[in-house]
Amino acid sequence: AQSVTQPDIHITVSEGASLELRCNYSYGATPYLFWYVQSPGQGLQLLLKYFSGDTLVQGIKGFEAEFKRSQSSFNLRKPSVHWSDAAEYFCAVGAQAGNMLTFGGGTRLMVKP
Amino acid sequence: EAGVTQFPSHSVIEKGQTVTLRCDxxxxxxxxxxxxxxxxxxxxxxxxxxxxxxQDESGMPNNRFLAERTGGTYSTLKVQPAELEDSGVYFCASSQVGGRIMNTEAFFGQGTRLTVV
Incomplete structure (x- = not known):
């Protein structure tokens, strides 16, 4: 069975600082990996996804993530955080594109001025 | 193009009542x-x-939950009778079938927050 772990429940960073949100997955084959963001009062929005190919994936809003098979990780990064990035972030894994997703517990990001 | 739409956005019901959530x-x-x-x-x-x-209903918690999708368009999720532990946010998502992999990502609705009191 597949599983996803997001070790950090809450993270607080200063505006302008760099950000890394951790995600570890467990899956027997090559996974399809996703990062979603949920801003207050909004639905889940896809930030980026990895299916194959280049292990460094660029997403929207200046986010990127790197797939590391040896570490079973898919960490999300942003070089400079903006106050509008305050939200909850979810890492997810799927068996194949368009299939059901298994989510991590989420990381709530707070941005201080 | 409209995204995934869920109704209602919030619902507060008493234990034992019935609630129906809708997803377009x-x-x-x-x-x-x-x-x-x-x-x-x-x-x-x-x-x-x-x-x-x-296709897969392995995640349905018990037989108090009934999901339908009339004519392959919108879907409803009925909880009858509701229990306290059913409280939470219910999300709906949709995606295309087939086509290029890059087109099969799932798009999520805003969710329905259900509170059972």
């Missing part, structure tokens, strides 16, 4: 999923429709 997927999306997030827990898969057929 993106037009043309044959895949429709229901997920639930109970407070403090991760988002969990409930079931998956392909058109009007249930």
């Amino acid at each position: 997927p993106i037009s043309g999306h044959d895949n429709l999923y229901w997920y639930r997030r109970v407070m403090g827990k991760e988002i969990k898969f409930l079931l998956h429709f392909v058109k009007e057929s249930k």
